[in-house]
Amino acid sequence: MSEAKLITIVVPFLNEKDNLPILLERVAGVFAARRENWELLLVDDGSTDGSTEWALDQTRTNPHVRLVRLSRNFGHQLAITAGMDRATGDAVVIMDADLQDPPETIAAMLDKWHEGFEVVYAVRRSRAGETWLKKFLAASFYRVFRRLAKTNVPMDAGDFRLVDRCVVDALREMRELHRFMRGLTCWVGFRQVSVEYDRAARLAGETKYPVWKSARLAFDAITSFSASPLRWIAVLGFGVCVLATLWVIYVMVLAIVQPQSLEKGWASLIAVMAFMGGVQLVSIGMLGQYVSRIFEEGKRRPLYLVRSDTRDPAGAK
Numbered sequence: 320m321s322e323a324k325l326i327t328i329v330v331p332f333l334n335e336k337d338n339l340p341i342l343l344e345r346v347a348g349v350f351a352a353r354r355e356n357w358e359l360l361l362v363d364d365g366s367t368d369g370s371t372e373w374a375l376d377q378t379r380t381n382p383h384v385r386l387v388r389l390s391r392n393f394g395h396q397l398a399i400t401a402g403m404d405r406a407t408g409d410a411v412v413i414m415d416a417d418l419q420d421p422p423e424t425i426a427a428m429l430d431k432w433h434e435g436f437e438v439v440y441a442v443r444r445s446r447a448g449e450t451w452l453k454k455f456l457a458a459s460f461y462r463v464f465r466r467l468a469k470t471n472v473p474m475d476a477g478d479f480r481l482v483d484r485c486v487v488d489a490l491r492e493m494r495e496l497h498r499f500m501r502g503l504t505c506w507v508g509f510r511q512v513s514v515e516y517d518r519a520a521r522l523a524g525e526t527k528y529p530v531w532k533s534a535r536l537a538f539d540a541i542t543s544f545s546a547s548p549l550r551w552i553a554v555l556g557f558g559v560c561v562l563a564t565l566w567v568i569y570v571m572v573l574a575i576v577q578p579q580s581l582e583k584g585w586a587s588l589i590a591v592m593a594f595m596g597g598v599q600l601v602s603i604g605m606l607g608q609y610v611s612r613i614f615e616e617g618k619r620r621p622l623y624l625v626r627s628d629t630r631d632p633a634g635a636k
């Protein structure tokens with residue numbers, strides 16, 4: 320190491336008043352024993368519990384702390400994006416504010432980075448304090464996503480990871496609206512490696528990711544990375560057409576061989592029509608999903624709006 324490198328720790332937060340002070344303390348503790356320079360880039364995703372004021376206060380006294388405030392709540396993935404866009408470090412670490420991602424793991428990540436890896440993602444050896452339903456759904460999701468998206472997203476890795484400047488620059492090129500950051504960091508390639516950690520329980524406060532929100536993220540992830548569902552519909556439609564053709568042939572043969580039996584055929588005819596109608600509705604629904612995505616991307620809105628940035632005060636640049 321010739322000159323000290325700058326590491327930006329990006330932490331999106333929404334109402335994490337009780338966790339942030341301890342987070343800062345523990346991150347500072349990690350870097351006290353290291354040679355790298357560091358900045359803690361807090362991204363306020365529309366907090367209302369006083370954590371904004373605490374963070375602002377810190378920026379006045381602690382040169383390591385920087386605060387970027389979004390104009391409202393944009394959600395976890397966009398808050399991460401805002402942080403990455405504004406990070407200046409040679410490497411960027413993304414972590415949650417609730418201390419489920421132990422800051423001490425950063426030391427191991429940095430060692431891997433110095434070895435030359437450009438993406439170091441943290442894999443959960445265990446997950447404390449989460450319901451079995453969430454763990455089960457998370458495990459299933461990763462398995463399905465890998466098969467569908469053909470992107471080798473590591474199993475059981477969250478957004479907790481270190482990425483090199485070159486990866487940050489690559490990610491900044493991707494402006495899609497439905498963002499699944501851990502999929503994107505994997506998609507960009509470069510040299511990737513994992514470190515293991517034990518996921519702790521949330522230190523204070525409530526989770527902001529109830530199961531329905533996680534399900535929405537999973538749906539976004541799959542539809543923004545894979546068009547396989549559309550292919551399945553085509554296959555399904557083809558299968559149904561083959562069956563229907565066989566059915567028509569059968570009915571025609573019956574009409575010649577046994578015409579009197581056909582009068583009883585209404586029930587089965589209606590069943591077939593209902594089945595076809597169902598298939599069509601499913602197909603239209605899925606197509607609609609993709610059309611709506613085109614629509615949303617077509618608007619080309621900014622992904623987020625920044626209210627202020629302590630490194631770049633009111634409107635400068």
Ligand code: UDP
Nearest residue numbers: 331332333364394395415416417526527528
């Ligand atoms: N978060 C955010 N915006 C949101 C929801 C969550 O910035 O709209 C932050 C939150 O403060 C935390 C991180 O994202 O730092 C992960 O959220 P949480 O711990 O609630 O999710 P879980 O770990 O339960 O999946």
Ligand code: MG
Nearest residue numbers: 415417419521
């Ligand atoms: Mg959490």
